[in-house]
Amino acid sequence: MKKISIMNIKGGVAKTTSTANLGACLSQKGYKVLLIDLDPQSNLTKLFKTYSMEDLQISNVLLDKSLDIHKVIKKTDFENIDIIPANINLIFTERNILVDNTRSQQNRLSKALSKVNEKYDYCLIDCPPSLNIITVNALCASDEIFVPIKIDKFALDGLEYLLERIEEIKDEFNPNLNFKGCFITMDSATTVNKLIKQELKNLLGDKLFNTTIKQNVKVIESTFEECPVVFSNKKARASINYKELCKEVF
Numbered sequence: 059m060k061k062i063s064i065m066n067i068k069g070g071v072a073k074t075t076s077t078a079n080l081g082a083c084l085s086q087k088g089y090k091v092l093l094i095d096l097d098p099q100s101n102l103t104k105l106f107k108t109y110s111m112e113d114l115q116i117s118n119v120l121l122d123k124s125l126d127i128h129k130v131i132k133k134t135d136f137e138n139i140d141i142i143p144a145n146i147n148l149i150f151t152e153r154n155i156l157v158d159n160t161r162s163q164q165n166r167l168s169k170a171l172s173k174v175n176e177k178y179d180y181c182l183i184d185c186p187p188s189l190n191i192i193t194v195n196a197l198c199a200s201d202e203i204f205v206p207i208k209i210d211k212f213a214l215d216g217l218e219y220l221l222e223r224i225e226e227i228k229d230e231f232n233p234n235l236n237f238k239g240c241f242i243t244m245d246s247a248t249t250v251n252k253l254i255k256q257e258l259k260n261l262l263g264d265k266l267f268n269t270t271i272k273q274n275v276k277v278i279e280s281t282f283e284e285c286p287v288v289f290s291n292k293k294a295r296a297s298i299n300y301k302e303l304c305k306e307v308f
């Protein structure tokens with residue numbers, strides 16, 4: 059099972075949308091996909107209609123060493139896609155991990171996932187817009203990191219800090235971690251967009267993927283249908299872009 063974190067410290071850059079749609083593209087190719095929601099906002103969980111306040115969720119995986127991870131995995135409406143859901147209680151999990159120093163705090167997700175290594179081809183992890191101990195768990199569990207970037211005035215803020223932290227985590231905890239690269243989301247043909255794209259190219263070189271995901275209202279519509287756009291509207295610009303991205307990066 060190849061494990062990939064979709065992360066950026068910035069919010070609203072299409073981390074969740076990209077996790078869902080890359081997962082959808084992989085599942086259509088016949089790969090078995092496990093999605094993990096690491097964000098208390100639980101947008102990914104809700105998109106796949108698996109939100110619950112009663113059922114076990116990712117928080118239990120991070121806090122309870124003896125828990126069988128199979129009990130937390132839910133089927134989705136889509137063939138080949140399972141999910142480990144989140145709920146709002148994940149807000150308290152960071153503190154609970156930090157006060158429990160009887161166990162190592164960074165590699166809990168990694169250890170738990172080793173039990174389903176043979177069951178899936180890909181595991182895509184949707185990270186929250188921050189770099190807390192929960193995100194560190196994602197990075198310690200991952201083989202690769204993809205960073206979606208939405209172009210705006212602050213697009214580059216925090217990016218260098220993020221790249222430095224990735225290197226630190228690689229050094230300290232996970233030598234297998236590979237920063238695969240960044241891709242532009244909600245792309246448009248404005249002059250500002252072109253300028254920032256050039257800046258990003260200068261900064262990232264071949265770590266900026268060629269494929270960009272175009273701004274497309276069908277993506278927003280798909281969230282109301284609670285269905286990734288790749289499934290709900292195959293011909294939408296963004297669906298085509300996600301298929302191209304999938305081809306480029308996998």
Ligand SMILES: Nc1ncnc2c1ncn2[C@@H]1O[C@H](COP(=O)(O)OP(=O)(O)OP(=O)(O)O)[C@@H](O)[C@H]1O
Nearest residue numbers: 069070071072073074075187244272273274277278
């Ligand atoms: N290609 C696109 N075109 C238009 N809207 C998009 C596109 N991609 C994502 N969006 C919309 O942008 C918003 C933010 O996307 P998303 O929730 O995926 O970002 P995020 O990085 O996961 O946010 P957060 O940091 O809050 O978790 C959503 O309303 C989503 O529907």
Ligand SMILES: [Mg+2]
Nearest residue numbers: 073074097101
């Ligand atoms: Mg999100």
